[in-house]
Amino acid sequence: MTQALEERFPRPAVVGVVNVTPDSFSDGGAHLDPAVAAATARRLIEEGAALVDVGGESTRPGSEGVDEDEELRRVVPVLERIAGELPVSIDTAKAEVARRALELGALLVNDVTALRGDPELAGVVAEHGAYLCLVHMRGEPRTMQDDPRYDDVVADVKRFLDERLAFATANGISEERIALDPGIGFGKTVEHNLELLARLPELGALGRPLLVGVSRKRFLGRVLGDPDALTGSATASVAAGLVAYDRGASLFRVHDVREHVEALSVAERRTAA
Ligand code: HH2
Numbered sequence: 001m002t003q004a005l006e007e008r009f010p011r012p013a014v015v016g017v018v019n020v021t022p023d024s025f026s027d028g029g030a031h032l033d034p035a036v037a038a039a040t041a042r043r044l045i046e047e048g049a050a051l052v053d054v055g056g057e058s059t060r061p062g063s064e065g066v067d068e069d070e071e072l073r074r075v076v077p078v079l080e081r082i083a084g085e086l087p088v089s090i091d092t093a094k095a096e097v098a099r100r101a102l103e104l105g106a107l108l109v110n111d112v113t114a115l116r117g118d119p120e121l122a123g124v125v126a127e128h129g130a131y132l133c134l135v136h137m138r139g140e141p142r143t144m145q146d147d148p149r150y151d152d153v154v155a156d157v158k159r160f161l162d163e164r165l166a167f168a169t170a171n172g173i174s175e176e177r178i179a180l181d182p183g184i185g186f187g188k189t190v191e192h193n194l195e196l197l198a199r200l201p202e203l204g205a206l207g208r209p210l211l212v213g214v215s216r217k218r219f220l221g222r223v224l225g226d227p228d229a230l231t232g233s234a235t236a237s238v239a240a241g242l243v244a245y246d247r248g249a250s251l252f253r254v255h256d257v258r259e260h261v262e263a264l265s266v267a268e269r270r271t272a273a
Pocket of ligand 1: 023024026027055059091111112211212213253
């Protein structure tokens with residue numbers, strides 16, 4: 001029996017981040033020891049995360065990417081410890097990494113290239129009946145922040161996600177297994193990010209749950225007046241997450257799980273009242 005993504009991860013669902021990388025912008029280097037990464041994942045689930053997102057390749061602006069062997073070397077020992085036990089998603093664009101993760105029990109493939117990075121990935125997701133997150137990114141991490149321009153950022157992101165959703169379903173992935181993500185910070189200025197958050201309902205019209213990743217991103221620090229900020233604070237992240245929730249987002253990819261779970265619980269009661 002397959003379950004729709006919105007049933008398996010009802011709104012609001014918090015996705016805790018575990019980056020097994022030396023260079024991620026907010027938690028780089030903290031989880032290179034697989035036992036430490038596994039312990040963090042367990043803690044995030046205890047704090048109320050519905051899923052933990054394990055990644056072995058940084059996608060921060062300017063990053064170069066890693067080869068398949070290195071990415072596998074980073075994530076497999078972590079997945080071996082937790083993927084059969086905890087709800088896990090794998091943050092990868094590589095088919096072989098996704099395959100290994102799904103074999104070890106991962107439930108969702110989080111692909112920031114939206115199935116453009118590896119021609120084999122759609123088949124792997126379809127074959128395993130996995131959940132999938134399709135993310136909008138302009139260009140690639142190395143260059144994506146070089147003067148990003150759009151005619152209308154929301155219309156452009158919407159058109160892109162609609163097209164990638166059609167591509168995924170044409171490749172045998174059930175639509176009900178898919179979440180869509182505007183890709184906050186992936187080739188966007190501060191203004192683009194804020195406009196995407198403000199006009200999120202236009203993306204919700206695509207009919208699939210929206211995942212947003214604003215957590216600790218640099219645009220938050222820049223909103224607060226530091227033009228050179230490389231990260232944003234947990235408090236600013238929670239505020240942006242609540243804005244996204246208010247405008248219909250379902251899943252929240254965050255580093256500070258407890259803070260988001262508490263804030264979203266209150267917001268949820270407010271809307272229920
Ligand atoms: N953001 C990052 C990585 N993966 N996946 C989705 N679906 N949405 C996002 O917004 C998103 C993502 C970047 O954040 P982080 O993992 O903290 O940093 P890094 O890429 O440097 O590892």
